[in-house]
Amino acid sequence: MMGRIIRWWPLPALIALLIFPWVYREPYYHVLGFNVLLLATMAVSWNIIGGYTGYTSLGHATFFGMGAYLVAIAANELGWNPLWSAPLMALVVTLVAFGLGWIMLRTSGAAFVIASIAMLLIFRLLALNLRSITNGAPGLSQPLPPWSPEFSRMPFFYYMLVWLIIALAVSAYIRRSRFGLGLLAIRDDEGKAEMVGVNTTLYKVLAFGASAYFVAVGGGIWSYHTTHISPIFAFDLIVGVEMILVTMLGGIGTLWGPVLGAFIYVPATDLILFQFGSTTIHLAILGGLMVLILLFLPSGILPTLSNWLEERRAPRAAHEKARSMAEMYDEEPAPNSESKVADETSSAIVTKQETL
Amino acid sequence: MTALLRTENLVRRFGGITAVNNCSITVQEGSITGLIGPNGSGKTTLFNLITSIYKPDSGDVYMRQKKITGVPSNQLCHRGLSRTFQITRLFWDLSVLENMIVPVRQVGIRSLFGPGMHRHEEERALVLLKRVGLEHLKDEPARKLSFGQQKLLEFAAVLMADPELVLLDEPAGGVNPTMIRFIMELIRSLHKEGVTFLVVEHNMSVVMELCDYILVLDQGEKIAEGPPHIVQSDPVVLDAYLGD
Numbered sequence: 001m002m003g004r005i006i007r008w009w010p011l012p013a014l015i016a017l018l019i020f021p022w023v024y025r026e027p028y029y030h031v032l033g034f035n036v037l038l039l040a041t042m043a044v045s046w047n048i049i050g051g052y053t054g055y056t057s058l059g060h061a062t063f064f065g066m067g068a069y070l071v072a073i074a075a076n077e078l079g080w081n082p083l084w085s086a087p088l089m090a091l092v093v094t095l096v097a098f099g100l101g102w103i104m105l106r107t108s109g110a111a112f113v114i115a116s117i118a119m120l121l122i123f124r125l126l127a128l129n130l131r132s133i134t135n136g137a138p139g140l141s142q143p144l145p146p147w148s149p150e151f152s153r154m155p156f157f158y159y160m161l162v163w164l165i166i167a168l169a170v171s172a173y174i175r176r177s178r179f180g181l182g183l184l185a186i187r188d189d190e191g192k193a194e195m196v197g198v199n200t201t202l203y204k205v206l207a208f209g210a211s212a213y214f215v216a217v218g219g220g221i222w223s224y225h226t227t228h229i230s231p232i233f234a235f236d237l238i239v240g241v242e243m244i245l246v247t248m249l250g251g252i253g254t255l256w257g258p259v260l261g262a263f264i265y266v267p268a269t270d271l272i273l274f275q276f277g278s279t280t281i282h283l284a285i286l287g288g289l290m291v292l293i294l295l296f297l298p299s300g301i302l303p304t305l306s307n308w309l310e311e312r313r314a315p316r317a318a319h320e321k322a323r324s325m326a327e328m329y330d331e332e333p334a335p336n337s338e339s340k341v342a343d344e345t346s347s348a349i350v351t352k353q354e355t356l
Numbered sequence: 357m358t359a360l361l362r363t364e365n366l367v368r369r370f371g372g373i374t375a376v377n378n379c380s381i382t383v384q385e386g387s388i389t390g391l392i393g394p395n396g397s398g399k400t401t402l403f404n405l406i407t408s409i410y411k412p413d414s415g416d417v418y419m420r421q422k423k424i425t426g427v428p429s430n431q432l433c434h435r436g437l438s439r440t441f442q443i444t445r446l447f448w449d450l451s452v453l454e455n456m457i458v459p460v461r462q463v464g465i466r467s468l469f470g471p472g473m474h475r476h477e478e479e480r481a482l483v484l485l486k487r488v489g490l491e492h493l494k495d496e497p498a499r500k501l502s503f504g505q506q507k508l509l510e511f512a513a514v515l516m517a518d519p520e521l522v523l524l525d526e527p528a529g530g531v532n533p534t535m536i537r538f539i540m541e542l543i544r545s546l547h548k549e550g551v552t553f554l555v556v557e558h559n560m561s562v563v564m565e566l567c568d569y570i571l572v573l574d575q576g577e578k579i580a581e582g583p584p585h586i587v588q589s590d591p592v593v594l595d596a597y598l599g600d
Contacts, residue, residue: 177471199428200430
């Protein structure tokens with residue numbers, strides 16, 4: 001009963017999010033909510049390559065910027081509405097990400113991290129210098145949304161919520177698929193995964209492309225939301241770092257961790273920003289907080305929480321296991337080598353759980 | 357008897373060292389072939405060449421007369437060739453059961469996006485886990501297993517791919533005598549079911565008891581081969597192990 005209630009928690013959370021803009025009617029809250037959902041969506045997306053696959057890309061802002069620019073250009077040149085061109089342009093970005101991933105995923109570990117930063121810097125340089133397309137450093141403006149000013153931010157909030165749900169659904173689906181199992185295997189031991197038949201190159205490139213998609217969608221919607229974009233904000237290393245920070249805060253490699261992290265991180269940033277004004281001191285404070293979190297919650301909030309719950313339940317589980325062992329022993333009284341192995345196993349488990 | 361696996365004049369150099377030198381070996385179908393030699397004689401390098409972890413500088417590998425040199429590692433297990441590692445390698449954060457499922461063959465891109473685990477796959481995995489005595493640990497993460505259990509799990513997972521030939525790198529290394537017995541029995545019973553083995557092992561009593569044919573490497577070259585009792589008394593072999 002309790003378990004069933006816990007399993008349905010996303011429903012009240014969703015209802016709360018749906019009524020939130022009507023309870024807090026000032027545009028400030030709508031923008032804050034939008035920023036939370038935007039970062040949550042992108043972190044969920046990043047988690048596919050960074051969490052499931054274990055490849056820490058610091059350069060995912062590349063796809064954010066590409067999405068933003070493609071949407072802005074399409075709006076200006078072709079008159080395409082960003083709301084539907086964002087998911088479309090994100091597909092283009094994903095194709096580019098397949099190509100980039102195919103090159104970059106030849107590296108791993110620290111080399112991959114550096115390559116991913118290099119990727120971001122290259123695209124930022126391109127955005128700054130391909131003036132005929134991007135207008136260089138001044139950036140691009142695009143038409144304002146046609147909604148009445150009173151509600152100008154609310155549609156963005158709901159639209160981003162839809163994309164967060166889609167991103168979560170895709171992430172959950174990947175996690176449960178054979179593809180996702182392969183990704184987790186790659187994270188744990190890539191060479192071994194290759195040896196047991198996982199086409200690691202294909203898996204990694206697919207994961208990289210998939211993780212670029214929702215980041216690019218987010219970039220496209222953000223570009224419409226801010227109405228003016230420029231290379232230093234669209235291709236900003238900090239955007240990529242934030243995706244990682246919130247994922248690590250909530251729990252890297254978990255489905256909900258990135259969302260939880262974003263819901264804590266963005267309001268906290270805003271609060272600190274209010275306290276100290278628009279100086280860079282909020283970055284220093286956040287940096288300090290992240291160091292603390294990495295020191296005391298290295299695996300993130302959700303895994304720490306579930307470990308803690310498991311430990312609390314452990315004594316009972318150990319007892320049950322010991323009993324089932326005893327039953328097994330009764331069934332096979334002849335102590336052949338096989339039951340000896342099982343016996344050794346059971347005692348190992350029991351001792352392990354007693355020490356916990 | 358036909359040759360299941362054959363290497364032809366394999367050479368692999370690391371800098372100035374020739375780890376495997378002109379090595380031609382044959383593993384007969386239905387055999388348990390032992391591969392022995394002093395430390396650094398190139399046994400593991402030879403395994404790595406056969407399984408495409410290293411590219412040979414020259415020479416070729418054949419499986420059932422088909423050239424498999426340079427075939428990517430991830431394709432080899434679909435051709436019936438699987439291996440274990442000298443230092444056990446598992447997916448440490450995945451459960452025991454998931455460790456069993458990863459090696460199951462996937463056909464086509466559609467199955468990639470199917471469910472992580474099919475019912476029949478799970479059932480098969482449980483049968484194999486039961487065989488190695490790990491069934492009750494199926495939901496535990498692999499890192500919680502004891503050393504011996506990890507070895508058994510790696511072995512059992514390899515079997516999920518339906519291999520014709522299994523390369524075992526020190527199956528008895530670092531495990532207690534009871535477990536060695538158990539692993540030997542396992543190899544024997546799988547052998548009876550038609551699996552061929554190529555085994556690297558330092559424990560000579562295990563090799564002599566288990567294998568029906570033995571290859572001896574020294575300094576990257578094959579210096580002797582034959583049935584256990586012949587190899588055992590071969591002066592060249594004794595010299596390689598005891599000489600200098």
